Amino acid sequence: MTAVRTLFEKIWDAHLVAPETPDTPAILYVDLHLVHEVTSPQAFDELRAHGLKVRRPDRTLATLDHSTPTLPMNADGERPYATPQAHAQVSKLEANCREFGVELHGWDSADRGIVHVIGPELGATQPGMTIVCGDSHTSTHGAFGALAFGIGTTEVGHVLASQCLLQRKPKTLAVHVDGRLPQGVGAKDLILHVIGTIGVNGGTGHVIEYRGCAIEALSMEERMTVCNMSIEAGARAGLIAPDDTTFAWLEGRPHAPQGEAWERAVAHWRTLKTDDGARYDREVRIDASQVQPTVTYGTHPGSAIALDAPVPIARNAVEQRALDYMQGRVGQPMAGTKVDMVFVGSCTNGRLPDLREAARILRGRRVAKHVRMLVVPGSETVRRDAEAEGLHEVFRAAGAEWRLPGCSMCIAMNGDLAAPGQLVVSTSNRNFEGRQGKGARTVLASPATAAASAVAGHIADPREYRIQEEQAA
Amino acid sequence: MKPVTRIHSRTAVLADENIDTDRIIPARFLTTTTCEGLGRHCFNDWRYLPDGSNNPAFPLNHSEGKDCAILVAGRNFGCGSSREHAPWALLDYGIRAVLSSEIADIFRNNALKNGLVAIVIGANEHRWLLDNPGIDLSIDVREQAITLPGGNVLHFELEPFARHCLLEGVDQMGFLLQHADAIGAFEQQREAA
Structure with missing residues (x-):
């Protein structure tokens, strides 16, 4: 009889090329390696310097997302990159993918988008897999019952060359x-x-x-x-x-198994x-x-409270510094705080249902005059689907900007950012100091809270808007 | 990677908890395609004032914080983004070792692969080091020991393979490639199943 195991242990055990020893970590096989322009150039250089090839180009999938502009090409057919260096970084991934035979969902792909949005959309992300990417939000793919690690650039090189990762068992x-x-x-x-x-x-x-x-x-x-x-x-x-929710979502996607192979896969899953x-x-x-509608009040994602709960008093100098940075009002709720910008998008909340959630509140309403709102779909597929439903018209009619897919203001390295001191209600994942622009203050929230706050001009409870909708109906 | 056996330096202290990798190297500097030259942007938005001059409130700008190769940092150092640009920036800035009571997993992993010795120490020792900046420490990687002024010795844990790579100055790629046959056999076995 085999011992009882957790889901994690089952996936871990099934991918061991060599188990860990006291002296060496485990060698863990990687089923899917996702690559983007920011954390890969040095890794490809490393391969080139050692005369190595990509071991499994068929298990490697690349896209452009972090440094890419979300505004369209100008009249000369040029993309408005934030800097020549950002353009060079994108060009470098294009060249590396050509040289090493890696499939790239680049500018000409109908599937380009944030790496953690397109992996699942393509059905490349599947239950039981090990998945890595030079990006900490690779954990997203765990939603499918895959073991998905964010890794550094040295490890990106390891996986390109060997399809394996050295890991101590977590x-x-x-x-x-x-x-x-x-x-x-x-x-x-x-x-x-x-x-x-x-x-x-x-x-x-x-x-x-x-x-x-x-x-x-x-x-x-x-x-x-x-x-x-x-x-x-x-x-x-x-x-x-x-579970069945997972299987129903994956069935028929381009990289998902088909026919008899699908049946066998589901039986295993x-x-x-x-x-x-x-x-x-x-x-x-x-x-x-x-759980209530929840937002952050400090400068890390653990500083989360219900939006109508009072901001707690600082317990030490570090917390005080965070409160000062956020210009927080101790004892007051975050609800009511004046908002300068609203960002809806990212690998956290840039999918079709997220955009629908925001649009439901914005339909027939206007973004407050002093608020600038960006809506950035997570992928070209999300963009097409949203436009087919007319969501882009809802956002534009409300006064929000409808952009091209990418990471955009989540990491703010493509030119989409807030000015110093501005307060951003953001559906992204990090509220670190300066994350959305030097001196910018980030409040993490759901798409509904973000949309309600855009309309109100201050942090607002989306449930009040839902109630209004119901009364109108 | 050059072998790393001993680090002897005064300590600089950044006592804040949860110093994330965005603070170590802001995202706008990540459009580089090399590993070099990031030191001048290390802690950029903390270290410089908007006019580009040194921020007097940044501890490493003080004379006693300059040229220190050992950084004692608040709990949960290196949290957030997986960017390896963070250890690249710290190394280029001159930091050779980071000591904290807790270090985020991905950062620690990235740091050790680049010869930046990331060491987790006990809460009491950590508190003491935070409260006593600018003291001389000697870190012995082989013995996994930190010698304090006065000769007291503090032992620390270091993942044995990372320690081996630091001492020998070898990267981990070679070890993986030595297992090419085993990897091939694993692939064949799985694809036959």
Whole structure:
């Protein structure tokens, strides 16, 4: 009889080329390597310097997302890159992909987009896989029951050359989310609440498995939002066991198995769950019914509170510095804080349901006069689908800017950014000092909260807008 | 990578908790396609005032914080983005070792692969080092020991393979490529299944 195992252990064991020893880490096989322009150029140089090839171009998928402008080409057919260096970085990935035979979803691809949006969209992300990318939000793919690690550029080189990663076995942390999320509260509120509960370093050294009835009730896009932010609790990865929701979402996608192979795959994927009686290194319980629309008030994602809860007093100099940076008002709720910019997009919340959620509030309303709002779809596919539904018209009619796909203001390295001191309500994943521009102040929120805040001109509770809608109907 | 066996330096202290990799190297400097020259932007928006002059409030700008190769940082140093530009920037700036009571996983991993010795120490020792900036420390990678002024010795954990690579000055790629046959066999076995 085989011992009972967690979902993480099943995937880990199935990918061991060599187990760890006291002297050496495990050699872990990587099923899918996602590549983008920012963290790969030095790795390709390393391969070139050593005369190495990409071992498995068929398991490597590249796209352009971080440094890419979200404004269209100018009249001369030139893309408005923020700097010549950003342009050169993009050109370098294009050249590297040609030289090493890697499939690139570049400017001419109908599928280009944020790396963590297109992997799932293409069906390249599948349950039971190991997935890596030189990007910490690779944890997103865990929503499909894949073990997905963010890695550094040296490791990008390792995986390009060997299709393997050297890893010490992480510990496991179960986050049980019981109960039901209240009406008008979503996946973003939930994960901010979780990080606020376990802390910005609460997952360090661990792979989180999210489980429980509130997790099972989430759509795939919502599960991606949750797993995406695992790294914001310091976790190595975040996982959710695949189920019928997962299989229905993947079926028929370009890279997903077809026909008989699909049936065989699903039969295998059904075994990818934690066995009864398997032990985690740590367990945490969260009551979904207690989650409220949640935002951040400080300068890391663990500083999350309900938007109508008072901003807590600083307990030390570091917290005071964060409050000063945010110009926080101790004892006052974040709701009511004046907003300068609103950003809807990113690998956390740049998918079609996220845009629908924002559009539902913006339909027939206007963004407040003093607020600038950017809506950036996560991929070309999201853009097409949103435009087919007329969501872009809703955003434009409300006074928001509808942009081309990319990471945009989440990392603010493509020229989309806020001015010093401006307050941004953002559906992205990080509220670090200067993340959205030097001196910019970021408040993380759900798409609904972001849209409600854009309309109100200050941080606002989206449920009030829902109530208005219902009364109008 | 050059071998790293001993580091002897005064300590500089950045006591803030949760110093993220965006603070170590802001994203706008990530459009580079090389690893070099990032030191001048290390801690850029903390280190410089808007007019480009040194920020007096940044501890490493003080005379006693200059030219220190050992950084003692607040808990959960290096959290956030996986950018390896963070250890590249610190090394180029002159930092050779980072000590904290907690160091974020990806940063620690990236740091060690580049010869930046990222060391986790106990909370009490950490508190003491935070409270006593500018003291002379000697780090011995082989012995996994930090010698304090007065001769007291503090032992630390270091992942054995990372330690081996630091001491020998070898990168980990060679080790992986030595396993090419095993990787090939794994692929064949899986693809046959």
